Amino acid sequence: MDISELSSRLSSGRLFHAYIVTGADADTRMRAGKLIAQAAVCQAERGVPCGVCRDCVKAKRDIHPDIEIVRREKENANHTVDAMRALRARAAVLPNEAKRGVHIIDDADFMNMQAQNAMLKVLEEPPEHAVFILLADNPQRLLETVRSRCETVSLNPEQTLLDPKVEAVARELMEAYVRRDNLGLVRAAQPVEKFIKTELFDLMTALRRETLGRSGTLSETDVERFMEAADSGDKLINANIRGGYVAGELIAELIDRETASR
Ligand SMILES: [Zn+2]
Known part of the structure; x- marks a missing residue:
């Protein structure tokens, strides 16, 4: 999938509670994740972000209060179960400005079983306003039960994602x-x-x-x-x-x- 496909999928207007973004390189996955996040907070609600509303502008500048990026505490370490529980608590809180709160989980394939089970709980009963975007180089490392609750976005390796x-x-x-x-x-x-x-x-x-x-x-x-x-x-x-x-x-x-x- 490339950007135009991602756009057309977004423009179908159906926003999912959880995505797995896989394929391509880490930078491209992050950009795709941010684009979905922007679409989720955009006031136009057209699927594809309008690019000009207040929420889009903040999202593009990485300063939107309702978009967070959850990174591993240490490189080469797994996301911890505590971090996933904390995420669950934050996700339950209503967003500040946008209609939705978006949580991008970087290197989501780096979770041990405990952390994955904590994540699974969030995905089983996602708060109405929350969107989770799991970036994963190797989604096979995620539990089948986690994967089945997410919409998978597979990026085309040779194509960098452009706005x-x-x-x-x-x-x-x-x-x-x-x-x-x-x-x-x-x-x-x-x-x-x-x-x-x-x-x-x-x-x-x-x-x-x-x-x-x-x-x-x-x-x-x-x-x-x-x-x-x-x-x-x-x-x-x-x-x-x-x-x-x-x-x-x-x-x-x-x-x-x-x-x-x-
Ligand atoms: Zn917008």
């Missing part, structure tokens, strides 16, 4: 470019002004992906131009340059100078 909103911007930029539509480029780049650093990096990845996906129809010069624009974008973002300026530079690199000077 659908960011992917849409990359697509629009490419489409405007192909049409030689300079005004369209400027319009497509507008949301970039408000992008935070991770979204800007994602945009460069999405632009490269968009370019490679169309390499059959684009000229060699066009491919080079996009790849270079993405590379210089990355440099600017690394230097902590803001979205507005990154958007301006992108437009400058992609704009069709012949029609622009007319």
Whole structure:
């Protein structure tokens, strides 16, 4: 499964109480978990997060009070039964701001039997407002009874997860470019002004992906131009340059100078 599939599953509008996110690498699993969490707190309730409501903004900045990430106390150690009991107690409390409280459990496959049984109790009687997202490299290590209570999201290993909103911007930029539509480029780049650093990096990845996906129809010069624009974008973002300026530079690199000077 890739991001578009995850999006379409989210957009089916059915939110589950518990998910197991597996496949890909740990970073990608965490990003997928955070995307589901954002969808769970988003005020739009459309399944796919709107990206602009107060809850989405806080979720993206990792400062949403109703989204917690439960990590192992020590690396190479299991989640403890006490930690799972504490989680159960926290999950019972009503969320502060959003309609739901989301608990992302990192390395959920690192639980001994006792801890898993404590987790199972939570999953057997989940509080109405709680969503649990278990990130697991090896879900087979989880009890069958735990697994059967979760909706499994298996990520595609070769595909890094990108924000659908960011992917849409990359697509629009490419489409405007192909049409030689300079005004369209400027319009497509507008949301970039408000992008935070991770979204800007994602945009460069999405632009490269968009370019490679169309390499059959684009000229060699066009491919080079996009790849270079993405590379210089990355440099600017690394230097902590803001979205507005990154958007301006992108437009400058992609704009069709012949029609622009007319
Ligand atoms: Zn939202």
